[in-house]
Amino acid sequence: MLFVDSAKGSFIMHKKTIIQFITLALAASTASSQEPAKAHTIGAPESYDVSSLPDDHYGRLVRYGKELTERTFAYIGPEVKTPKMRYAGNNLACVSCHENSATKPFAMPWVGAHATFPQYRGREDEVSTIDERVNGCMERSMAGKPLPLDSREMKAYATYIHFLSRGVPTGGKVEGQGLPPYKAPDRKADVQVGEGIYKEKCASCHGDKGQGVRAGAVGSATGYVFPPLWGNDTFNTGAGMNRLLTAAAFIKGNMPLGSSHAQPQLSTDEAYDVAAFVLSQPRKVKLNLDKDFPARWNKPVDAAFGPYVDGASAEQHKYGPFQPLQVNMKALKEKLSGGK
Numbered sequence: 001m002l003f004v005d006s007a008k009g010s011f012i013m014h015k016k017t018i019i020q021f022i023t024l025a026l027a028a029s030t031a032s033s034q035e036p037a038k039a040h041t042i043g044a045p046e047s048y049d050v051s052s053l054p055d056d057h058y059g060r061l062v063r064y065g066k067e068l069t070e071r072t073f074a075y076i077g078p079e080v081k082t083p084k085m086r087y088a089g090n091n092l093a094c095v096s097c098h099e100n101s102a103t104k105p106f107a108m109p110w111v112g113a114h115a116t117f118p119q120y121r122g123r124e125d126e127v128s129t130i131d132e133r134v135n136g137c138m139e140r141s142m143a144g145k146p147l148p149l150d151s152r153e154m155k156a157y158a159t160y161i162h163f164l165s166r167g168v169p170t171g172g173k174v175e176g177q178g179l180p181p182y183k184a185p186d187r188k189a190d191v192q193v194g195e196g197i198y199k200e201k202c203a204s205c206h207g208d209k210g211q212g213v214r215a216g217a218v219g220s221a222t223g224y225v226f227p228p229l230w231g232n233d234t235f236n237t238g239a240g241m242n243r244l245l246t247a248a249a250f251i252k253g254n255m256p257l258g259s260s261h262a263q264p265q266l267s268t269d270e271a272y273d274v275a276a277f278v279l280s281q282p283r284k285v286k287l288n289l290d291k292d293f294p295a296r297w298n299k300p301v302d303a304a305f306g307p308y309v310d311g312a313s314a315e316q317h318k319y320g321p322f323q324p325l326q327v328n329m330k331a332l333k334e335k336l337s338g339g340k
């Protein structure tokens, strides 16, 4: 009996293997008859319409997440009525940078972002979840405190990001993800030239002193029509936007308002200098930045805070030229990364 049983067992195994084999063969033949996987493209804003979602738990979280993204200041800003809800330290909204409700290509859209987490992050030298990434922007771009992981607000952000990422497979590329490609000029940025560009092309909206234009009175938790670029009510020194190459790429692909990666209004040089002028101005200081990028070899060359392991000056890390730093960092990375 034992013999029969094991024979039957092996037959079952065998049948399973055959089925697996056929499935694999079929998959291989369909794959080979197709083009290599194309990058997913971001749809028009209508394709992310949240109003058609059912009024169930998921639908309500997605809608709240979108609302929080567009009107952050009204729910978790520093001027909201309930003190314990004051998580953000400034009156910006996520959409001050993640434009068009986080669906604009090359303005760090969240389309497909869900599928790229958990991911290794150099700033922490560990694997982070999407929730931790949201809190990265809460503590830096929004100059505030982290949202509790079990809060309705955190669930709403994660669910909205999930909704925007529907149809993008894990590891799938999205055309327009992140920032536009940006090759910085091989020179130090010129803050004075940048000031001239700022007066001519930015001050009309963002103000002479970078203070922006408020939507309502101070204390009304109504945010900005045009967000501030420096001073106390904007991103802090630890934010991605406080890095020159990040800011220049964002500005070239998205500013003045109405520009896009396909239709930029600034040259590469103008974006570089105006970004340097904006970042030369005062803003809230994030403490303990020396703890960022604990594996020093993967610290971005434009992280404008020490310590640095390459011997270059803080000034050069802030204003360039970056090419020589990039060459150095590449060599250090090969030596120290241990294949991470």
Ligand code: HEC
Residues within 6 Å of the ligand: 069, 072, 092, 093, 094, 095, 096, 097, 098, 108, 109, 110, 113, 116, 130, 133, 134, 137, 138, 141, 142, 157, 161, 177, 178, 235, 239, 240, 241, 246
């Ligand atoms: C001052 C600009 C700014 C604001 C405001 C801002 N962010 Fe970000 N965010 C960035 C930048 C820049 C990046 C990407 C570059 C980086 O990591 O440094 C980013 C990346 C992200 C990512 C990862 C996207 C990806 O493709 O991996 C998430 C998620 C995110 N932000 C969430 C938020 C949330 C939620 C808010 C509002 C509570 C917010 N951000 C507000 C600038 C901003």
Ligand code: HEC
Residues within 6 Å of the ligand: 092, 095, 096, 097, 099, 100, 197, 198, 201, 202, 203, 204, 205, 206, 225, 226, 227, 228, 229, 234, 235, 241, 247, 251, 255, 256, 257, 266, 274, 275, 278
């Ligand atoms: C016509 C008005 C207008 C002009 C001109 C303009 N911006 Fe903006 N800017 C905006 C608005 C509005 C936002 C918020 C994003 C949105 O609503 O799409 C923004 C967002 C930003 C942000 C990210 C948010 C923040 O507070 O830091 C930066 C950086 C920025 N602009 C820089 C610039 C620079 C530099 C120039 C000049 C080259 C410029 N902008 C010109 C309207 C403008």
